[in-house]
Amino acid sequence: MTKSARLSEVAKLAGVSPGLVSRLINDDPRLKIRDETRKRVESAIEMLQYTPHASARALRSSQTGLLGFALYHVTDPIYAQMVENAEAAATAAGYSLVLLNASELAANPDALRRLAQGRRVDGLLIQGGYAQAHSSLQVANTMPTVLFNADPLPGFRTVRLDDAGAAALATRHLIELGHSRIAFVGAEGSSSERRYQGYLTAMVEAGLSSHPPIDGGWEADTARAVTERHFGNRAAVTGLVVVSTTSALGVHAGLIAAGLRVGHDVSLVSIHDTWFAPHLSPALTVAAMPLGDLGRVAVEMLLEQIRDRGEGEVILDSPATRIVHRASSARPADEDPR
Amino acid sequence: MTKSARLSEVAKLAGVSPGLVSRLINDDPRLKIRDETRKRVESAIEMLQYTPHASARALRSSQTGLLGFALYHVTDPIYAQMVENAEAAATAAGYSLVLLNASELAANPDALRRLAQGRRVDGLLIQGGYAQAHSSLQVANTMPTVLFNADPLPGFRTVRLDDAGAAALATRHLIELGHSRIAFVGAEGSSSERRYQGYLTAMVEAGLSSHPPIDGGWEADTARAVTERHFGNRAAVTGLVVVSTTSALGVHAGLIAAGLRVGHDVSLVSIHDTWFAPHLSPALTVAAMPLGDLGRVAVEMLLEQIRDRGEGEVILDSPATRIVHRASSARPADEDPR
DNA sequence: GGCGAGAGCCGCAACGATATAACGTGATAC
DNA sequence: GTATCACGTTATATCGTTGCGGCTCTCGCC
Numbered sequence: 001m002t003k004s005a006r007l008s009e010v011a012k013l014a015g016v017s018p019g020l021v022s023r024l025i026n027d028d029p030r031l032k033i034r035d036e037t038r039k040r041v042e043s044a045i046e047m048l049q050y051t052p053h054a055s056a057r058a059l060r061s062s063q064t065g066l067l068g069f070a071l072y073h074v075t076d077p078i079y080a081q082m083v084e085n086a087e088a089a090a091t092a093a094g095y096s097l098v099l100l101n102a103s104e105l106a107a108n109p110d111a112l113r114r115l116a117q118g119r120r121v122d123g124l125l126i127q128g129g130y131a132q133a134h135s136s137l138q139v140a141n142t143m144p145t146v147l148f149n150a151d152p153l154p155g156f157r158t159v160r161l162d163d164a165g166a167a168a169l170a171t172r173h174l175i176e177l178g179h180s181r182i183a184f185v186g187a188e189g190s191s192s193e194r195r196y197q198g199y200l201t202a203m204v205e206a207g208l209s210s211h212p213p214i215d216g217g218w219e220a221d222t223a224r225a226v227t228e229r230h231f232g233n234r235a236a237v238t239g240l241v242v243v244s245t246t247s248a249l250g251v252h253a254g255l256i257a258a259g260l261r262v263g264h265d266v267s268l269v270s271i272h273d274t275w276f277a278p279h280l281s282p283a284l285t286v287a288a289m290p291l292g293d294l295g296r297v298a299v300e301m302l303l304e305q306i307r308d309r310g311e312g313e314v315i316l317d318s319p320a321t322r323i324v325h326r327a328s329s330a331r332p333a334d335e336d337p338r
Numbered sequence: 339m340t341k342s343a344r345l346s347e348v349a350k351l352a353g354v355s356p357g358l359v360s361r362l363i364n365d366d367p368r369l370k371i372r373d374e375t376r377k378r379v380e381s382a383i384e385m386l387q388y389t390p391h392a393s394a395r396a397l398r399s400s401q402t403g404l405l406g407f408a409l410y411h412v413t414d415p416i417y418a419q420m421v422e423n424a425e426a427a428a429t430a431a432g433y434s435l436v437l438l439n440a441s442e443l444a445a446n447p448d449a450l451r452r453l454a455q456g457r458r459v460d461g462l463l464i465q466g467g468y469a470q471a472h473s474s475l476q477v478a479n480t481m482p483t484v485l486f487n488a489d490p491l492p493g494f495r496t497v498r499l500d501d502a503g504a505a506a507l508a509t510r511h512l513i514e515l516g517h518s519r520i521a522f523v524g525a526e527g528s529s530s531e532r533r534y535q536g537y538l539t540a541m542v543e544a545g546l547s548s549h550p551p552i553d554g555g556w557e558a559d560t561a562r563a564v565t566e567r568h569f570g571n572r573a574a575v576t577g578l579v580v581v582s583t584t585s586a587l588g589v590h591a592g593l594i595a596a597g598l599r600v601g602h603d604v605s606l607v608s609i610h611d612t613w614f615a616p617h618l619s620p621a622l623t624v625a626a627m628p629l630g631d632l633g634r635v636a637v638e639m640l641l642e643q644i645r646d647r648g649e650g651e652v653i654l655d656s657p658a659t660r661i662v663h664r665a666s667s668a669r670p671a672d673e674d675p676r
Numbered sequence: 677g678g679c680g681a682g683a684g685c686c687g688c689a690a691c692g693a694t695a696t697a698a699c700g701t702g703a704t705a706c
Numbered sequence: 707g708t709a710t711c712a713c714g715t716t717a718t719a720t721c722g723t724t725g726c727g728g729c730t731c732t733c734g735c736c
Contacts, residue, residue: 004455004480006722017686022724032683051455055396056722059691064393065458066404066436074425075418075613083412087437096458097437098404099425117342117389120403120434142342220617253617275413276614279558279591345693355716360694370713394692397721 005048014044021045025052067302068121070100076218076246077274078291079127082148086125086295093303095122102127116143123302126150128160128191144305148298151190157305159298161289163191163271166321167198170241170269170287173323175206178331179239179267185223185251186213186243195271199241211237218243220250227254231266238332242270245277245286252280252328267329282327290320343386352382359383363390405640406459408438414556414584415612416629417465420486424463424633431641433460440465454481461640464488466498466529482643486636489528495643497636499627501529501609504659505536508579508607508625511661513544516669517577517605523561523589524551524581533609537579549575556581558588565592569604576670580608583615583624590618590666605667620665628658 011018016037023031024041044050058064067090071079083097090097098121105112105126115121124143128150145156152158167184174182184199186192196213203210214230216223223242227250230236242248248270252262260266263282270277273288349356354375361369362379382388396402405428409417421435428435436459443450443464453459462481466488483494490496505522512520522537524530534551541548552568554561561580565588568574580586586608590600598604601620608615611626 007724008722018722019687019724019726020685026724028725032685034684037684049451049455051452053397053722054456054458055393055400055402056691057724058393059391059397059693059721060723060725062393062691069437074412074421075415077413077415077418080413080415080418083437087412087439091439091442099407099421099435099437101425101429104429113387114389117387118392120392220613224617249614249617253619253621256619275558276587279562279587281591281594281619283591356692357694357696357717358715364694366695370715372714375714391692394721395694397691397723398693398695400721 005050007050007052010041010044010048010050013048014041016041062119064120064122065095066098066121067095067299068100068115068124069097070102070105070124070126072102072127074099077276078244078246078272081274081291082295082298084295085292086299089296089299093299095299095303123306125298125302128158128189144302146298146302146305148294149191157301159294159301160191161291161294162321163194164198164201166271166287166289167195167241168202169198169321169323170271171199171202172206173269173285173287173325174239174241174267174329175202175208177239177267177329180208181237182208182239182241183211183237184213184241184243185216185227185247187216187218187247189218192243195241195243216242216247216251218247220246220253223247223250224254224257225250227251228258231255231258231260237266239267239329240269242268245270245272245274245284248284248286249276249280252284263328263330264333267332269323269329273324277324278326280328285326285329286324288322288324293320343388345388345390348379348382348386348388351386352379354379400457402458402460403433404436404459405433405637406438406453406462407435408440408443408462408464410440410465412437415614416582416584416610419612419629420633420636422633423630424637427634427637431637433637433641461644463636463640466496466527482640484636484640484643486632487529495639497632497639498529499629499632500659501532502536502539504609504625504627505533505579506540507536507659507661508609509537509540510544511607511623511625511663512577512579512605512667513540513546515577515605515667518546519575520546520577520579521549521575522551522579522581523554523565523585525554525556525585527556530581533579533581554580554585554589556585558584558591561585561588562592562595563588565589566596569593569596569598575604577605577667578607580606583608583610583612583622586622586624587614587618590622601666601668602671605670607661607667611662615662616664618666623664623667624662626660626662631658 007021008018011021014021021041024033024038069083069086071083074080074083087097122144124145126145126147128147147153147156147158149160150158171182182203184196186196200210214226216226231254240251242251248268252268255262255266262268269285269287271287271289272291273286277284277286345359346356349359352359358371359379362371362376407421407424409421412418412421425435460482462483464483464485466485485491485494485496487498488496509520520541522534524534538548552564554564569592578589580589586606590606593600593604600606607623607625609625609627610629611624615622615624
């Protein structure tokens with residue numbers, strides 16, 4: 001029991017050829033086999049506790065059963081949620097995820113080549129932003145790739161959420177509550193820009209004058225600092241739409257530190273729901289997008305591409321976005337309700 | 339350029355045999371080669387953009403360069419932080435991490451066999467709790483394994499943090515502020531038990547009477563519900579030590595919901611620091627343990643074991659634990675300060 | 677009874693790399 | 707001048723699977 005069994009040993013024990021055992025294991029559709037023989041082989045497999053050798057199989061069939069998953073920060077709760085669902089989807093299809101550091105891939109183009117050309121994985125899932133970098137373009141031809149949360153790039157499949165729609169929804173939520181002076185706290189990157197566009201759409205359609213975006217960054221720390229600086233004591237607006245829950249946490253803290261009452265002096269809505277949003281005090285109102293679906297769909301698209309070698313770009317704008325109304329947003333206090 | 343180059347093609351271009359190229363790439367210490375030949379080979383590699391084929395190499399050398407990393411929840415910010423550092427340590431050593439779902443491994447013992455016996459990875463990192471399950475014991479003999487945040491198990495290498503020490507530190511922090519009625523909010527599992535022991539130690543050494551642990555669970559939701567139920571309006575204690583930041587968030591919310599002022603009526607300290615702890619209002623005081631180190635050390639221990647086939651168990655109790663004092667803890671309001 | 681048609685199974689040749697033994701050279705020693 | 711040896715380099719044997727062509731029976735049928 002110290003050394004695991006080989007396919008040939010199974011074959012010998014069952015009194016058949018290795019090839020037959022292999023075809024049985026991979027249930028080759030055009031395999032004709034007598035029931036008695038099948039049973040014999042199966043019990044030999046059982047007896048020897050046979051498990052196919054992954055590397056040998058990978059070499060021969062040139063399929064590793066691995067998908068590379070490149071992220072900038074696993075610690076970002078938004079993406080952690082996506083990872084969880086992507087992992088589940090991959091496992092369900094018999095694949096595993098290899099965690100990759102997107103920043104490192106971007107910094108070191110050889111690393112990407114090693115992955116793709118060395119056939120270490122069967123496909124790549126890459127977080128947006130990075131994929132826009134030049135070096136990855138070459139990879140596209142040699143390996144199935146899906147970009148998520150990225151601007152569509154010719155030749156790549158892309159999957160992303162309805163950023164503009166969610167931001168518009170969040171903005172409309174504040175407008176419906178009676179707010180008219182509403183600002184958008186954004187960050188760098190195309191997804192923030194799309195969300196700002198959504199904010200603009202909602203403001204224009206309500207006939208309200210919009211503000212230029214406030215850059216708070218993606219991190220809570222920076223968002224907090226910017227908020228404190230921006231809103232020291234006086235609130236120029238009564239409503240804020242924040243680009244992400246992570247930075248909304250910073251805005252939340254910054255407003256309180258500046259002596260403003262969240263959900264009273266200033267109403268706050270952020271994009272993306274996370275597990276901590278309901279537990280802030282006051283709890284955070286959010287425009288929730290189906291992040292889990294993003295992970296699942298990204299994996300499914302990649303697998304489809306691996307199987308069919310399908311070309312062409314696909315953009316998935318999920319319609320499942322909805323407002324989760326919590327205490328951080330309310331009717332404006334110091335304005336006449338409409 | 340459509341098909342990537344083989345080792346043999348490099349050899350042919352350089353006018354040498356494949357074996358020589360292989361030994362040069364893997365810098366075999368007992369390889370003697372003329373400088374001129376080396377240059378010729380190297381430029382051939384460069385010219386053909388040669389990259390070793392991962393599966394072929396894995397089959398022949400029986401080393402995949404992959405480490406399995408089994409977690410229960412990637413979304414837990416505590417472990418997310420660990421993953422990030424583990425990934426960095428693995429990459430630095432030329433390895434990659436394969437993300438595994440610990441719950442699924444536990445539920446389905448065949449999955450573990452497939453991994454270990456199928457030689458899909460070179461080693462396994464397994465989150466505690468799961469490893470205690472029976473099925474994993476067999477794996478220990480066939481594959482290098484390191485358990486993290488787990489009780490030491492004979493035959494396994496284990497790495498964990500100084501749970502008891504951190505809890506004692508947190509408790510002493512409250513005692514030093516002048517609190518005497520202090521309770522511990524815990525959860526299921528051995529790490530919570532160790533932390534409760536630390537709480538007891540500190541209480542006993544201060545001559546204070548301790549309370550039985552309050553079970554708040556690991557999640558913010560459950561901790562919040564338990565807190566609201568437990569502390570409806572009246573505070574039986576003035577200080578709380580909470581088993582983890584995640585559940586502390588729930589306790590924080592629950593106290594506020596119950597009408598109690600955190601950092602005033604009740605002081606709160608939790609174990610583990612995370613990115614959101616400073617941004618709660620009031621900000622959370624924590625006993626910070628070096629989570630990043632945990633990830634790094636776990637990987638390093640595993641690699642060591644892979645190389646040396648070293649046996650024996652090692653328990654790392656990191657001494658770097660420290661208190662980060664924020665607004666959620668203060669001198670008790672309704673008691674005489676000592 | 678001979679022939680064709682499958683059904684059922686076998687065996688060889690890769691897949692791309694690496695480890696090891698074997699092999700040619702010169703140079704050195706006797 | 708032959709034996710010895712060190713130094714480079716090559717040839718060959720795997721590693722464990724899978725894909726493919728082909729071989730051998732057993733039947734059915736004219």
